[in-house]
Amino acid sequence: MKKLAMLAAACICLMQISVTGVFAEEKTIQIGALYPISGNLALMGEESWRGAEIARILRNRQGGVAGKQIVFRQGDASTNSAARSETERMIEQDKVKAILGTYASSRCMVASEVAARKDIFYFELGAIANAITQRGYKTVWRTCPTSLDFCRGQVNFIINWLAPTLGKKANEIKVGIAHEDGEYGTSVANSFATLAKKTGLQIVSVEAYSNTSNDLSSVIFRLRKAAPDIVVAVSSSQDAILLSRQANELGLNIPIMGTGGGHSFQSFADGLGPQANGVLNVDFTQYHVNTKYTPGLEEFVKLYQETFKHFPRAGSSLANFMGANVIFNILEKTGGSFDPEKIRKVAMAMDIQPGHTATGWGVKFDKEGQNVRAECLVTQWRDGKLVTVWPKKFAVMEPILVK
């Protein structure tokens, strides 16, 4: 009898919890947050999530979206198959109507497809593969730049700064490419080569290498033979350090320009020391940037430091912060509604000029759902810091030529 009474009490408690659960959901807006937070992409995946999380905290302090508090339902896209199953779980069990994420392009491709088939919105805030918004899904949107934008950033810089600095015309500039032979390196290198050829730059050497290689001397020898004016490197991790070290050892005195990835990590400068000085890079907006052009950046860094007790580890958190804010703004205007037509209408009507968000990017979506005002900035390692040097409106220092 006593047992029965306890069982009944337990049942009543459970019912209470589920009732309050349902009640709580009505007062909140539930959004899925899908990032690789374990596995080999965890470091940057978690950093990206932190950006969206800061945006959520900040917005909730200001009263939330359409009077409701925002709640993230967490998903872990540790592998491609996990990205698929986590997306299904968030949609079926957590009943989310929109998902944001993902940092890694391969995870996003899988997850956004699952979401699109169920008519659930997928907002990509950090993955750059061109194809993400080119598959004709009406519910997939992206706020950050694409890999083509990375290459545009590089080509613009080479034509408008490097060529005049070397006293050459754009069509006299010779470019060497060294890239890791995975999906990331190959696709970015191909985009760059296509764009560079269109603008008249000469591609004199394209070297693919394995990013697990512990010796890149053969890449250096081949580049030395081709004698380019600049080497564009697409390195995913430690290969960035190895390339610079061996270039230095073997007398390849040519400026190197990275493409995010391994060239953006603080460990690149820590590992190379003074030799990192002058290495160029193109990436999302970083923290040493003209803050007049990136309103909200300082507030973001302050809240980030309060929450996570240290300085942001990479620009990807800032990009996710910016993107999450764009989504919250859209939902604010739809009155918290996830109606596809309403969201599409509000998003397409959005028109923010560059220089008015925390990353400095403007917001204008094309019909594929890509933010065409997102752009990549050229940075340069100077005394252990990645400072913005191009375009001029973002720059805090003049670029220098270090061979």
Added chain:
Amino acid sequence: MDFYIQVLISGLLLGGIYALISIGLNLIFGVVRILNFAHGELVMLAMYGTFWLYKLYDLDPYLSLVVVLPAMFLFGVVLQRFILQPVLTTSGVMKMFTTVGISILMQNLALILWKGDFRAVQTFYSMSTIKFSGLIISIPRLVAFGAALLSIILLYLFLKYTYVGKALRAIVEDHATARLMGITVERHYLLAFGLGALFSALGGTLMMPFSSVYPTIGGPFTALAFVIVVLGGLGSMGGTFLAGLFIGVIEAFAGTFVSPGLKEAIYFVIFLLVLMVRPQGLFGMGRGTEEIGLK
């Protein structure tokens, strides 16, 4: 011509490092007859050890050998005694899975403890070079090459002239008969594994001045060391050294004159060809060594 010599020098220096990493595997592989898939992880652990001694105590990578080598010897002995010894009498597949398990465990522990970030030390000699008549030789790579050569000579003398060395060679040739002759096989296994770990650590530490470390760095080293050991022949230290140099030079020339992306593929093709023609390796010794420890 200078260009070809420069590529040859780069290849030889690279080969020296490969040989250094492979000596340890040859000992473990030859004596204990275990396919140690965690070999690269031993190198990784030593590299992290060197990195943290540098980062926390400002200890130069070369000086840190005093700490890293004995620590890794001990680690090897413990690994052999408590994890591998109990499975020694089981099937080859079982032993293989055990070392694969150790490899996965070590990789993930490194990922949890030290994150996926790549880490490098920064010394004044990291990028120092000797230059003469247009040729460039990296000093830390030369040091690693010299250490490989010295290690091979010392190990050769040890195996040739000491009682323990002779016992180890006897075990390589035929461990059952060695046991009948009164050699304490298990105890020598401990020594062989400890020494194997020690030489891997030597390779790892000497690489730190010019290389970075991250949790998954070991995998490629394991594959490479297997190729070199089998190519050179089980139990033959000189064979390992020559095979290391051979692979290094092939890699440098294939990378420079064919394509950097294909250099691994090319030396694997050569490896397969050698296996087909001479399965016991170029300098292999001992009956049954071509069966690569699967018995």
